[in-house]
Amino acid sequence: MLDNKKVTELLRKKGFKVTPQRLAIYNVLCNTKSHPNAEMIFNKLQPYYPTMSLATIYKTVDILNEIGLINILNVGEDAFRYDANMTSHAHICCTECGRIDDIMMNFDNCVTDVENQSSYNIEKYQFYFYGVCAECKAKKEKVS
Amino acid sequence: MLDNKKVTELLRKKGFKVTPQRLAIYNVLCNTKSHPNAEMIFNKLQPYYPTMSLATIYKTVDILNEIGLINILNVGEDAFRYDANMTSHAHICCTECGRIDDIMMNFDNCVTDVENQSSYNIEKYQFYFYGVCAECKAKKEKVS
DNA sequence: GTATCTGCAAATTCTTTGCAGTCAT
DNA sequence: ATGACTGCAAAGAATTTGCAGATAC
Numbered sequence: 644m645l646d647n648k649k650v651t652e653l654l655r656k657k658g659f660k661v662t663p664q665r666l667a668i669y670n671v672l673c674n675t676k677s678h679p680n681a682e683m684i685f686n687k688l689q690p691y692y693p694t695m696s697l698a699t700i701y702k703t704v705d706i707l708n709e710i711g712l713i714n715i716l717n718v719g720e721d722a723f724r725y726d727a728n729m730t731s732h733a734h735i736c737c738t739e740c741g742r743i744d745d746i747m748m749n750f751d752n753c754v755t756d757v758e759n760q761s762s763y764n765i766e767k768y769q770f771y772f773y774g775v776c777a778e779c780k781a782k783k784e785k786v787s
Numbered sequence: 788m789l790d791n792k793k794v795t796e797l798l799r800k801k802g803f804k805v806t807p808q809r810l811a812i813y814n815v816l817c818n819t820k821s822h823p824n825a826e827m828i829f830n831k832l833q834p835y836y837p838t839m840s841l842a843t844i845y846k847t848v849d850i851l852n853e854i855g856l857i858n859i860l861n862v863g864e865d866a867f868r869y870d871a872n873m874t875s876h877a878h879i880c881c882t883e884c885g886r887i888d889d890i891m892m893n894f895d896n897c898v899t900d901v902e903n904q905s906s907y908n909i910e911k912y913q914f915y916f917y918g919v920c921a922e923c924k925a926k927k928e929k930v931s
Numbered sequence: 932g933t934a935t936c937t938g939c940a941a942a943t944t945c946t947t948t949g950c951a952g953t954c955a956t
Numbered sequence: 957a958t959g960a961c962t963g964c965a966a967a968g969a970a971t972t973t974g975c976a977g978a979t980a981c
Contacts, residue, residue, distance in 0.1 A: 777906035
């Protein structure tokens with residue numbers, strides 16, 4: 644969740660150019676909690692950057708991921724989702740409506756355990772929980 | 788990891804027919820630890836079922852997943868991977884060579900914590916760790 | 932000024948679908 | 957006997973690639 648000035652510095656330091664598109668895409672990700680996929684980012688920016696293409700979004704999220712500004716999520720859908728929240732946390736997906744929420748919980752002790760048990764050097768992790776969210780639970784009860 | 792007799796019973800009970808292809812695909816998954824994708828399963832069965840198509844594999848893994856015999860994994864590659872090990876465990880992926888290993892560790896206490904913190908009913912979870920495996924670590928050291 | 936970037940279109944790749952013939956029950 | 961299944965080919969969908977013109981530096 645860096646401001647444009649910091650993002651600019653970081654992009655330059657890593658050898659990438661700073662373009663309005665790149666800043667805009669990162670800002671979309673900073674200002675949402677919905678973990679959008681490429682198309683959702685595209686739709687959000689459509690009014691402001693009507694000529695922007697999906698290819699630019701894909702190229703940009705790759706760069707943002709490479710320089711450590713965002714994470715790429717795989718919840719099991721056909722499309723990837725993107726997240727600018729880089730603090731250690733997990734995700735929980737509703738199997739009914741598809742929403743994805745953050746679980747702001749730290750699992751670093753799990754990482755230590757796993758590193759001790761395996762022969763890997765662990766760089767990062769992704770935890771996904773699946774279940775029915777409160778809203779969908781309520782809806783289901785109303786029906787039955 | 789059920790035997791053919793138990794798989795047969797389960798398929799019938801859930802209203803699916805029992806075919807040699809279905810048993811063969813499940814058996815491939817039971818007899819490997821490499822978490823194959825559809826194409827790998829296809830290649831493995833090619834000598835024995837030379838006319839089997841990828842479509843059959845995709846349809847079958849969907850059914851096996853639906854009746855609780857396998858899990859579908861998304862490690863972040865382009866293709867899904869399949870796992871017949873249904874005991875609670877996590878996966879660790881080597882970012883160098885792409886291998887996927889099991890972490891036979893139980894994370895049920897995390898599930899309880901998350902269920903308490905969120906308003907979800909949790910049905911299942913997937914934990915993915917990413918890092919460099921022992922073999923790739925050794926290779927890298929030799930080069931430098 | 933020049934190397935990189937954007938945006939378009941085409942290509943690629945994994946997965947799904949429709950359908951005719953086959954098989955399980 | 958019949959409803960479900962297989963296998964083929966074609967379709968679908970997300971992502972990547974190639975390239976010409978535009979832009980950051």
